[in-house]
Amino acid sequence: MFRHQKELQYEVKVERPDPMLARRVQEVLGGQFGEMTVMMQYLFQGFNCRGEEKYKDMLMDIGTEEIGHVEMLCSLISQLLDGASPEDQAKAAKDPATAAIMGGIDPQHLLVSGLGGMPTNSNGVPWNGSYIVASGNLLADMRANLHAESQGRLQVARLYHMTKDEGVRATFRKMLARDRYHQYQWMAAIEELEEKNGVVVPATFPREAEEEAQTEAYEFWNLSEGEESGEGPWATGSAPDGTGDFVYVTKPVPKGQIPCPKIPSTVLHHDLDKKTK
Missing domain, CATH: 1.20.1260.10 (Ferritin, core subunit, four-helix bundle)
Structure with a gap:
């Protein structure tokens, strides 16, 4: 009320x-x-x-x-x-x-x-x-x-x-x-x-579900010109929850594939030329 x-x-x-x-x-x-x-x-x-x-x-x-x-x-x-x-x-x-x-x-x-x-x-x-x-x-x-x-x-x-x-x-x-x-x-x-x-949201998400991606939780990728970003506490030292140490990656490289979407149906009118062998 x-x-x-x-x-x-x-x-x-x-x-x-x-x-x-x-x-x-x-x-x-x-x-x-x-x-x-x-x-x-x-x-x-x-x-x-x-x-x-x-x-x-x-x-x-x-x-x-x-x-x-x-x-x-x-x-x-x-x-x-x-x-x-x-x-x-x-x-x-x-x-x-x-x-x-x-x-x-x-x-x-x-x-x-x-x-x-x-x-x-x-x-x-x-x-x-x-x-x-x-x-x-x-x-x-x-x-x-x-x-x-x-x-x-x-x-x-x-x-x-x-x-x-x-x-x-x-x-x-x-x-x-x-x-x-x-x-x-x-x-x-x-x-x-x-x-x-703990400091991470949501705290209830199981840590074991992230095991294969643990390195991704601590790497700082330098994706701009210069390396000044490496001077901050977000790039060196330990994570706030104490579960690992930060790593500064000076020259990160892609870890995935090149996307190759399928050609859609012509009724969607994308006006794309289909690839020919």
Whole structure:
């Protein structure tokens, strides 16, 4: 059960309207790594969690918090759009650089949402359910969550430097602080799960099934010009699970055959000439 409370999680109060910034904020609302994505990702992971209750409870707690972040950003966008008009859009687009980069005020804020936030990114592309990861494997999902929070916090930090509005910045600071904690949280969960089951996903896949391919698990193939990649810890030393040592292959060679697909039926219309003996 969900229950809406009228107060926002943190105060959202801008100093002045800024329709151009409103368009940019759409990215951290409805973009690939926006609040809508982490909200849906954590909630679906929680809905479908079959592991220990503490993991489900954590996912539901944070997913519900993210619903509040979506509401905060919608309020922020609405305040940034206060008083916006078609004339403002035309004025903003007069500057060649602004017109080329941003195209003026987002016309959908005027035409579609009536000066409100939308479930889209900063280019107006609708939010997509394929952005979320909810595999049912806790370690895989927690790693995806850390990635999502890392990208999301990066984008908010970039937005922070795109405005001098102290009210907007205050909202962003709260979000940045929460995103930092969420990274800590996923790191802690990842560490605990790795200690339980190992660092490789899925841990339940039998090691003996890979015996014939063991060398493939430790070789780093140098497939670009130069050998600088050999200087990293991914190319030397032991694997994180201690099962073997990395090998840097300076000049890797193909180990497979040349593909030779059969000529398809002519009714498929590939327009291929059949080979003749």
